[in-house]
Amino acid sequence: MSFDKKVTIAHLSDLHFASRNDRYLTDRLDIMLSEFVRRKYDHLVLTGDLIDTASPALWTIIRDALVRHGLFDWGKTTVIPGNHDLIDLEEEMRFYNALNPYDQSRQRRLDERLRQFNALFRPLISGDGGDAAGVPFVKVMRFGEIALSFVAVNTVAPWSGLDNPVGARGSVSRETLGALRQPEVRQALDDTFVIGLCHHAYKIYGTGALVDQAFDWTMEFKNRDEYLKSMTSLGAKLVLHGHFHRFQVYQAGGVHFINGGSFRYSPERYGELTIGPEGRWAHRFVNLALKR
Numbered sequence: 001m002s003f004d005k006k007v008t009i010a011h012l013s014d015l016h017f018a019s020r021n022d023r024y025l026t027d028r029l030d031i032m033l034s035e036f037v038r039r040k041y042d043h044l045v046l047t048g049d050l051i052d053t054a055s056p057a058l059w060t061i062i063r064d065a066l067v068r069h070g071l072f073d074w075g076k077t078t079v080i081p082g083n084h085d086l087i088d089l090e091e092e093m094r095f096y097n098a099l100n101p102y103d104q105s106r107q108r109r110l111d112e113r114l115r116q117f118n119a120l121f122r123p124l125i126s127g128d129g130g131d132a133a134g135v136p137f138v139k140v141m142r143f144g145e146i147a148l149s150f151v152a153v154n155t156v157a158p159w160s161g162l163d164n165p166v167g168a169r170g171s172v173s174r175e176t177l178g179a180l181r182q183p184e185v186r187q188a189l190d191d192t193f194v195i196g197l198c199h200h201a202y203k204i205y206g207t208g209a210l211v212d213q214a215f216d217w218t219m220e221f222k223n224r225d226e227y228l229k230s231m232t233s234l235g236a237k238l239v240l241h242g243h244f245h246r247f248q249v250y251q252a253g254g255v256h257f258i259n260g261g262s263f264r265y266s267p268e269r270y271g272e273l274t275i276g277p278e279g280r281w282a283h284r285f286v287n288l289a290l291k292r
Contacts, residue, residue, distance in 0.1 A: 003276030005269035007143045010041045011271035013199075013242025013260030016084065018052040024067040026061065028267035035288060039171025042143055044071055045150070047242040047260050048199035053143075056116045059085070063120060074127045080135055082199040082242060083156045087167040088111040092159035114154060136176045138188055148275060149189050151180070151234060152197040164247060170200035170243070171222040171229075180230045189234055193275050196231045200224075201255050204244050219244060221243040228253045235291050237279065240271075247271070248270050258283060 012032070017025060026195060036044055051058040057238035062079070066072040118125065118134030128131030140149040163169065179185065185251060200221040205212035209254065219229070234252055238255045247261035260271050268288045275281045 003280065004273065005144050005145060005277055007042045007275045008040075008074050009043045009045055009149060009242050009273040009275070010036045010275060011045045011047070011260045011262050013047040013240075014049040014082065014245055014262035014264060015046070015062065016049055016262065016264040017058055018063060019125055020058070025264065025267065029062075029065050029263070030068070032263070032267065032270065033071060035064060036071070037069055038085065043075075044077045044250045045048055045140070045197065045240055046077070046079040047197060047240050048080050049084040049242060049262075050079070050082070052084050054084060054086060054088035054091075054113060056120070058111065059117065059120050064087045072123060074124055074139075075141060077124050078139060078150055078196050078197065079121050080150065080152050080199060081114065081117045081154060081156060082172065083167050085117060086110050086156045087159050089112070089159070089167050092167065097223060102116050106160070110156065114156075119218050136179065138185060140188055146259040146275060146277065147192040149194050150197050151189070151193040151194060151231070151236065153180075153183075153227070155198045155200040155227075157222065166218050168218050168243075172227045177223075177226055177230055180234065186234060193279060193281070194231075194236040196255075197232075198227065198239060198241050199243050201225070201241055201246055201259055202228065202239070202242040203250055204241070231255055237281065238273070240273075249283060256283075258279075261285075 007105040017248045040094050046259055050062045063072060064168055066077055122133055125137050138149060153172050153176050155172055157164055157169055157171045159167045202224050203220055204216045204219050232255060236255055239255055241257060242260045244259060245262035245265060248259045250257050258271060261269060270286055274284050
């Protein structure tokens with residue numbers, strides 16, 4: 001589908017950098033970002049799991065790459081965290097943490113990493129540099145006659161030995177769901193093309209096979225239907241996400257979900273979203289011809 005007037009968005013997810021010494025992945029990211037600049041995309045979206053080890057120092061790999069390519073800018077890039085960004089499984093499963101029945105300590109550790117994530121990526125969250133800005137947030141942008149908005153939420157839930165043993169289950173907090181119901185949010189999104197951003201997948205396997213059902217449970221978006229209801233009430237047409245490492249497009253409740261796959265495992269592939277006038281849009285997955 002072609003449009004005379006359009007906005008183009010590149011979508012990456014699940015980069016999973018595990019070390020500063022991963023030159024292969026760094027080189028591939030530089031190639032990808034150079035291609036985005038060459039193709040003159042209007043915006044780049046990263047839907048979480050930038051790193052693999054919840055070490056805040058590694059987030060700077062992504063920030064520095066964006067800076068190198070002139071993309072560390074509110075109008076050019078939007079980023080949200082994933083569970084691997086915020087949950088250190090090794091830390092949570094240490095004896096004195098794993099057996100601690102006081103769950104609030106786990107929530108505090110997650111909140112502290114989210115605070116650090118917000119601080120590092122604040123220039124991509126708040127156009128005015130407000131100190132209080134962070135995930136969740138609403139970003140409204142205008143590209144000529146086309147206005148689009150991102151409604152970005154955090155879906156990372158604290159680790160729990162019983163309920164979240166691999167740290168991969170997710171949910172949207174009650175506070176965030178309540179905030180999305182406020183009239184000023186709906187007013188801010190009026191007359192814009194609304195896109196939801198989250199990390200966790202609405203759909204994983206969803207099959208009758210027991211092994212798939214077990215995997216589904218460990219990766220589950222626990223209150224996904226409440227989240228979908230919020231997106232529907234805000235008029236969202238699309239939700240971009242990652243988490244489940246498949247490149248796919250599917251529907252739920254009239255909303256299209258686009259899974260950005262995994263850059264780490266497919267560093268030549270990304271999603272391209274084109275938005276035209278009157279709410280029209282098109283999507284495709286693009287494969288770059290890269291030498292291995």
